Amino acid sequence: MKKPSLLDRLQHARLPIVAAMAATLGCLVAGIAMAQSTSTPPTRQPAALRADQLFWQTFHGGDYEHIQASLEASTAAYLRDPNDAVSTAHVGWLHMWRVAESSRLDHRPASITDDIVLARKYFQKAAALAPDDARYRGFLASAILAEAQIDQDASLRQQGADIMQQAVADWPAFNLFTSGYVMSRLPASSDGFKLALEQQWQNLEVCGHMTLDRHGGNLDRFAQGVTQATANSRDARACLNSDKAPHNEEGFFLNMGDMLTKSGDWQTARKVYAAAKQSPNYAQWPYREVLEQRIRDAEANVSVFNAAPAPGGKSATPMMIGSDAACMACHQR
Ligand code: HEC
Structure with a gap:
């Protein structure tokens, strides 16, 4: 990654200005650097x-x-x-x-x-x-x-x-989510969106060491799979809640439920949203109410999440990626 x-497309007319700015910044940076030791610091x-x-x-x-x-x-x-x-x-x-x-x-x-x-x-x-x-x-x-x-x-x-x-x-356990999350904005009928949703299932499979039915039929067994096989590996940081991402599990399921809703499968979305409640920290999660409202409104939100965004306008109910909780769903204490 x-x-x-890319950039390097500066117009010639602007170059002198840019060069002058770069020189000024260079002096500033050099000044700061001179105030310190020139050797590589062993610690931060x-x-x-x-x-x-x-x-x-x-x-x-x-x-x-x-x-x-x-x-x-x-x-x-x-x-x-x-x-x-x-x-x-x-x-x-x-x-x-x-x-x-x-x-x-x-x-x-x-x-x-x-x-x-x-x-x-x-x-x-x-x-x-x-x-x-x-x-x-x-x-x-x-x-x-x-x-x-x-x-x-x-x-x-x-x-x-x-x-x-x-x-x-x-690092599949971390970046399958990342990849799919970015593409969750694409139209539901696009290949990119379908891949994105499939990546969420694959992320769960990597974390849970199991094959999941794409309609959520065996999702109830997921929690055991995760805790037993994952706890002592690097994947624990990507799959479970942690100090750095205290509500990772809840945020993951909120987004995945939103993506399933957008895909039209609001029935499976409800099961996936509900899986967030298995998180040990669910009761302390600041976005609990959002999730519970999503479960109630899943069917109605199919059209809400598929509506074309008004240019510059805001949706009253954006998907997680377009919301105030795009990062905070997982990271807020
Ligand atoms: C689905 C939950 C989720 C979402 C959404 C999410 N993150 Fe994270 N984030 C994680 C997890 C899990 C880690 C890995 C923690 C680790 O490496 O120990 C992480 C790691 C990080 C770290 C690493 C901190 C460090 O120094 O180790 C930062 C900062 C961060 N995310 C910022 C963001 C930002 C900014 C956004 C929004 C654009 C975001 N995250 C969205 C779950 C999420």
């Missing part, structure tokens, strides 16, 4: 650790209004040490969060799309710094696919799809 580049810097703390406080608190302050701290940490993959990725995630939950804003500015470009830049760097972290590759692919959508750029879309495929191969 990391290599492609205090400023990076403080930025981490603010990041988690903001993110787990669902404190969307204060993204900018956290972004300032994490970006400053990145400028001090551009080889710190964690700070780099945090900058990417904050941009991603801001655009993903921009339905929270009264008015969504056109320039909110700049966050996608920046997220791509930082995940590209993070993925280059930590090629073994398949999460960075998955988010890089998501950012590229979103950018390709905005630019209506088919070759960029292909690049994003290739990186996503690699990300899924590297």
Whole structure:
């Protein structure tokens, strides 16, 4: 999930301005760098650790209004040490969060799309710094696919799809979800959407070490499969709730139920939504009410989720991916 580049399409007329800006930024960065040791730091810097703390406080608190302050701290940490993959990725995630939950804003500015470009830049760097972290590759692919959508750029879309495929191969339990989630916006009749929904089933199968009936007939046995076979593997972090993603299971089932509803199969959607209630933390989940309303409205939501979005307008009942909970369904404490 990391290599492609795109931009380089600056018009010649603008180059002197860009060069001047780059020079100024270069001086700033050099100044910051000179204030520090020139050797590779063996550990992360205090400023990076403080930025981490603010990041988690903001993110787990669902404190969307204060993204900018956290972004300032994490970006400053990145400028001090551009080889710190964690700070780099945090900058990417904050941009991603801001655009993903921009339905929270009264008015969504056109320039909110700049966050996608920046997220791509930082995940590209993070993925280059930590090629073994398949999460960075998955988010890089998501950012590229979103950018390709905005630019209506088919070759960029292909690049994003290739990186996503690699990300899924590297860590299926994490990135099958990522891949399918991004594509949950596509029309229900499209091949992309059908693949996306199938990837959610496959993700459950990887986590549960079992084959699942696509109508939810044996979903009740899923919970045992997960806890026994998964608990001590890397997949536990992708499949179960954790400190970092305290409501991962609930959020996963909310999205998958939404996708099934959109596909027209609201009966199976109801079973999948209900599976969220098996999470040990369900009672503390801030989005419980959303899920329970979804179960009640599943049949009616088939047409709601398939309605063409009004340009710039908001749906009263968006799918999870277009909602205030696009990230927070899994991450809010
Ligand atoms: C279906 C649940 C789910 C959704 C939705 C989701 N995530 Fe995650 N996220 C996870 C899981 C699971 C992990 C892996 C945790 C781990 O590696 O220990 C994770 C990891 C992360 C981390 C890693 C933190 C770290 O330093 O290890 C960040 C940050 C993050 N997600 C941000 C986001 C953002 C931003 C969004 C929205 C665009 C989002 N997530 C949407 C489940 C989710």
